[in-house]
Amino acid sequence: MDWLDFFQSITDGLLFGSIYALIGIGFTLIFGVMHKINLAYGAASIAGAYVSIAVAAYVPLPALVTFLIAAIASGGIAFLIYLANFRFIPLASPLATLMATVGMLILIDEIVVHATDGMPQPYPALFADIYIEWGDFGLRGDLIFIFVLSLIAMVVLMFMLYRTRLGIATRAVAQQPVAAQLAGISLDRTNALTFVITGLLGGLAGAMIGASVGVLSPLLVVPITVKGLIVCVIGGLGSIPGAIIAGLAVGAFENFFLAFRGVTERDMYVMLLLFVFLVFRPGGIFSRSVARD
Amino acid sequence: MLDSKLVRLGAVAALAVGASFGAQSEAFSAEKTVQIAGFGAKSGVVRSFGINTEAVLSGAIEAVNAAGGVKLADGSMAMMELSFYDDRCNAEEGISVLRRIAGSDAVVAIGPTCSNVAEPLFGILQKTVGDEGDSGLQIPVFTDTAIKGGLAKISQWAFRNVPNESEMYRALFQWIATEHPDLKTVYGGVEEDFAHSRFTWHKVMKERSPEAGYEVLGESKWLLNDTNFTTQVRQMKKAKADIVAISAHPFTTCGVLKEMKRQRVKPSLLVGLTSSSSMETLQGCAEQAEGIIIPTSFAPVTEAAKAAADAAAKHEGSADLHSAAAWEIVMILKEVMEAQGIAADGDSVDADRRKIRDGLANLKETDGLLGKIQRTDEGEAVKPYLYVHAQAGEWAILHDPSQ
Numbered sequence: 133m134d135w136l137d138f139f140q141s142i143t144d145g146l147l148f149g150s151i152y153a154l155i156g157i158g159f160t161l162i163f164g165v166m167h168k169i170n171l172a173y174g175a176a177s178i179a180g181a182y183v184s185i186a187v188a189a190y191v192p193l194p195a196l197v198t199f200l201i202a203a204i205a206s207g208g209i210a211f212l213i214y215l216a217n218f219r220f221i222p223l224a225s226p227l228a229t230l231m232a233t234v235g236m237l238i239l240i241d242e243i244v245v246h247a248t249d250g251m252p253q254p255y256p257a258l259f260a261d262i263y264i265e266w267g268d269f270g271l272r273g274d275l276i277f278i279f280v281l282s283l284i285a286m287v288v289l290m291f292m293l294y295r296t297r298l299g300i301a302t303r304a305v306a307q308q309p310v311a312a313q314l315a316g317i318s319l320d321r322t323n324a325l326t327f328v329i330t331g332l333l334g335g336l337a338g339a340m341i342g343a344s345v346g347v348l349s350p351l352l353v354v355p356i357t358v359k360g361l362i363v364c365v366i367g368g369l370g371s372i373p374g375a376i377i378a379g380l381a382v383g384a385f386e387n388f389f390l391a392f393r394g395v396t397e398r399d400m401y402v403m404l405l406l407f408v409f410l411v412f413r414p415g416g417i418f419s420r421s422v423a424r425d
Numbered sequence: 426m427l428d429s430k431l432v433r434l435g436a437v438a439a440l441a442v443g444a445s446f447g448a449q450s451e452a453f454s455a456e457k458t459v460q461i462a463g464f465g466a467k468s469g470v471v472r473s474f475g476i477n478t479e480a481v482l483s484g485a486i487e488a489v490n491a492a493g494g495v496k497l498a499d500g501s502m503a504m505m506e507l508s509f510y511d512d513r514c515n516a517e518e519g520i521s522v523l524r525r526i527a528g529s530d531a532v533v534a535i536g537p538t539c540s541n542v543a544e545p546l547f548g549i550l551q552k553t554v555g556d557e558g559d560s561g562l563q564i565p566v567f568t569d570t571a572i573k574g575g576l577a578k579i580s581q582w583a584f585r586n587v588p589n590e591s592e593m594y595r596a597l598f599q600w601i602a603t604e605h606p607d608l609k610t611v612y613g614g615v616e617e618d619f620a621h622s623r624f625t626w627h628k629v630m631k632e633r634s635p636e637a638g639y640e641v642l643g644e645s646k647w648l649l650n651d652t653n654f655t656t657q658v659r660q661m662k663k664a665k666a667d668i669v670a671i672s673a674h675p676f677t678t679c680g681v682l683k684e685m686k687r688q689r690v691k692p693s694l695l696v697g698l699t700s701s702s703s704m705e706t707l708q709g710c711a712e713q714a715e716g717i718i719i720p721t722s723f724a725p726v727t728e729a730a731k732a733a734a735d736a737a738a739k740h741e742g743s744a745d746l747h748s749a750a751a752w753e754i755v756m757i758l759k760e761v762m763e764a765q766g767i768a769a770d771g772d773s774v775d776a777d778r779r780k781i782r783d784g785l786a787n788l789k790e791t792d793g794l795l796g797k798i799q800r801t802d803e804g805e806a807v808k809p810y811l812y813v814h815a816q817a818g819e820w821a822i823l824h825d826p827s828q
Contacts, residue, residue: 144655242468250472252676252709263687272655272687341652346683347709349676351470351650391656395646396617 136268141391142384147275148344149383150282154337155356156363156375157289158330164306164370165326168229172213172236173334174357178350179240180206180335181342185253195256195343199281202342203335209240210331214324237357244350252349255342278340285336286376289329293372302326306370362402366409368416377417457503459495459762459769461486462531463751464522465538465570466514470676473705473743474538474570478751479509480742481733482535485755488736495759498766505755514539519546527562532767532777534566535754538747540573540620550580554782563775565782567758569750572699573624577804584785584804586750586757590699593720593810594629596826598637600812601668601694601718608693612666613644614657614681616673622698626672630696634670642666647677654684662690670696671717675703679710686713694718702813702820703745711818722808723749723794724822730794749794750808757791796827 155174162170183205184198193201217232262273293299304312305322313319341356342348363382367374382402389401413419463482467475486505489495494502508531512519519542526534537543551561561580568577568585577583601608611634615626631641642664645657658681661669669685669692671678678701685691695717697706702719723746725734730744733752737744744752761784767777788800799807812824 140659141656144653148653148655245468245470245472249476250470251705252679254679254709260683260687263689270659270688274687275655345652345680347676347679349470349650351676352652355650355652387653387656395648395651395657 137391138388140269141387143271144275145384145387146380147272147279147383148387149380150279151337151340151344151356151379152359152363152383153376153379154282154285154333154340155360156367156379157286157372158334158337159360159364160367160370160372160375161302161326161330163364164372165302166218166223166323168218168223168226169233169361170213170217170327170330171230171233171357172217172240173210173233173330174360175237175240175244175353176206176209176213176331177334177338177356178341178348178353179209179244179338180204180331181255181338181348182244182248182253183209184335184339185255185342185348188256195258198256199336199339199343202339203332206335206338207328207331210327210334211324213331214327218323218327219320237353241350241353244353248350250350252347255339255346255348257343257346260343260346274344278344281336282340285333286372289333290372292329298322298325362406365406366416368419371416371418374416374418381417457497457501457769458506459503459767460529460531461505461507461755461758462510462526462529462534463507464510464512464519464526464534464536467509467511468513469515471514471538473703474514474747475509475511477737477742477745477748478536478538478569479507480737480740481744481748481751482507482509482755483740484733484736484742485752488732489755489759495767495769496763498768503769505759510536512537512539512542514542516542516545519543520549523549523562523564523566527564530771530774531564532762532769532774533758533781534564535569535751536566536571537568538570540571540576540624543568543571543576544573544579544620547576547579547583550582552580554581554779554786563782564778565785567754567785569754570747571621572747573620574628575803575805581786581804582782586754586798586806586808588699588720588722588746588808588810589805590625590629590720591633592807593699593722594625594696595633595636596810597696597718597720597812598630598634598639600824600826601696602637602639605694608667609638609640610642610664610666611639611668611670612642612661612664612692614661614669614671614673615644615646616649616677617646618648619674621700622672622674625698626670630670630672634668639668647673647681649674649677651677652680654681655688657681658684658688658690661685662688666692668692668694668696671701672698673701674698675701675705675709678706679713682710682713682717699746703747704743707815707818707820711815714815716814716816718812718814718823719820720810721746721813721820722810724811724813724820726811726822727794727796729792733794753791753793753798757785757788760791761785761788 181202184202259273264271301317363378367378390398465475465478494504510522551559572587577585616622697717697719702721725731734744765780765784796809813820814823
């Protein structure tokens with residue numbers, strides 16, 4: 133492998149890693165607010181993208197509108213997940229909600245499979261035919277678009293969290309739920325809105341994955357769930373900046389090892405990275421100290 | 426007088442009772458059924474395979490029954506009856522399903538969809554017929570879809586009606602060499618974690634193409650649920666091969682073809698995996714797949730093949746190279762059952778299974794939708810095939826090697 137291949141693989145990985153970052157943010161935001169893992173998050177993200185192409189099948193839509201519908205649909209599905217798996221299930225039992233979301237993941241996946249017979253569905257993309265080349269170095273136009281769109285989504289999220297009353301309420305619930313309630317903040321409403329916001333991000337991520345591959349398939353659900361959880365752990369559970377950096381890093385890391393060691397070893401190194409963080413930096417990238425027992 | 430009336434009345438009554446019994450006997454005979462069990466993936470990402478197989482099986486059994494059914498050993502006719510099970514393309518589920526089928530009245534099992542199910546599943550069948558020390562299941566399994574090479578030899582109860590890919594790709598590369606003598610090099614793309622695609626690249630395409638004079642320049646690998654093919658296609662681009670052979674299923678085949686278009690990788694010729702000669706590929710990436718050549722053992726080019734395709738459509742499925750094999754299997758089974766003289770009563774299940782197995786094992790040639798199918802001693806089929814290519818969103822016949 134020469135330097136060009138090295139930079140090429142890292143750059144491709146960084147661009148694609150922005151999708152992992154979006155997924156990771158969703159996992160980490162829910163964990164930050166509710167201290168729960170929503171394993172159905174990836175499935176909801178892909179389901180949102182499926183809803184958008186179902187709508188587009190009836191009404192021809194520009195790609196951007198299709199992406200927007202995916203985000204909205206996923207936000208709606210995320211709200212339903214909140215109601216089904218969190219709102220009416222005793223939160224004191226961590227396993228109850230975890231297993232409920234596993235069930236929801238399988239349910240959503242099978243609904244998609246039954247609706248499409250598992251057949252790949254073409255998904256619209258923007259700038260899919262643009263490929264920018266400098267000699268042997270090249271960049272995919274659609275991945276650049278995805279990267280920029282993901283960055284915009286992250287900036288909007290950060291603005292919402294740190295500059296709006298909803299964001300303040302969300303952070304208050306994440307930090308001190310009891311105090312937040314005493315201050316008049318509704319836990320249920322804040323939790324539900326957090327699910328909807330993460331759903332919007334997830335739907336966008338699902339649409340971006342569909343756009344980058346050009347095809348939607350239920351096969352996408354498990355990989356993005358696994359990658360989202362890895363990003364969430366490496367970034368630090370509950371840390372949004374950590375999820376962003378970890379998403380980009382995991383994308384670059386896996387693409388480098390794909391080019392350097394091949395696809396059969398790629399995921400081994402990603403898992404090794406996860407173990408390294410769990411052992412040496414369990415609090416994630418931005419943790420202040422090695423917070424181990 | 427009264428006595429003679431009573432005698433006549435008694436005689437009439439006796440006749441009536443006799444006729445009634447006769448009618449009942451005929452009714453019983455007509456109600457005899459031959460239980461056929463089908464199984465395949467009807468959930469998960471390969472759900473369409475199971476749906477198509479079930480549709481084709483239903484259509485074929487409907488056709489057999491419409492023609493009177495199956496003639497039994499006692500000369501009566503029995504209707505075929507299908508039960509279909511979902512194995513989710515999962516080995517454990519497949520084994521569980523086969524155990525259920527073995528415990529039922531089904532005289533034969535048709536399936537499974539996936540090679541990763543077929544391989545362990547054949548392993549729980551009795552390896553050698555009549556081996557008292559082997560407690561493996563004793564039910565003939567006739568496979569329509571699981572295509573990975575050489576699986577039927579695992580058990581003498583296993584039979585397959587799947588295309589012989591080794592022969593198909595050998596002939597395809599020879600034909601390409603004749604038709605395009607200017608092409609010299611091949612580059613492979615393989616879905617590395619799927620039994621069929623992996624086998625077909627490493628043991629078929631990669632070995633058969635050099636026999637036709639091609640130099641294999643290298644290979645790119647990806648996984649079944651990968652989403653980013655940038656690096657692999659870049660490797661492909663660097664190789665500058667004349668022919669790119671993609672051994673992958675429709676989802677990643679489409680992902681790779683779209684990435685190839687993006688990076689302007691334009692080989693002179695594209696060759697695809699047999700399983701990709703389906704509607705899934707055209708639905709996912711018809712434009713990018715334009716021109717890809719795939720050998721297939723099914724196309725609706727004969728009257729029988731058209732009938733199979735129509736029957737599948739009637740049952741809301743699609744006949745393709747995998748599912749159409751199920752039609753042939755049903756027709757083969759009907760002939761074997763009649764030749765072997767099965768009884769199809771409740772007590773004869775084990776004996777009927779053995780008769781069907783023996784009949785299948787003795788077959789040397791059967792009728793197929795595209796022509797005669799040769800049977801090997803290992804329970805495999807050598808089927809006629811065609812080369813199709815994607816053309817304007819449809820699979821069009823490119824060449825018939827038998828012509």
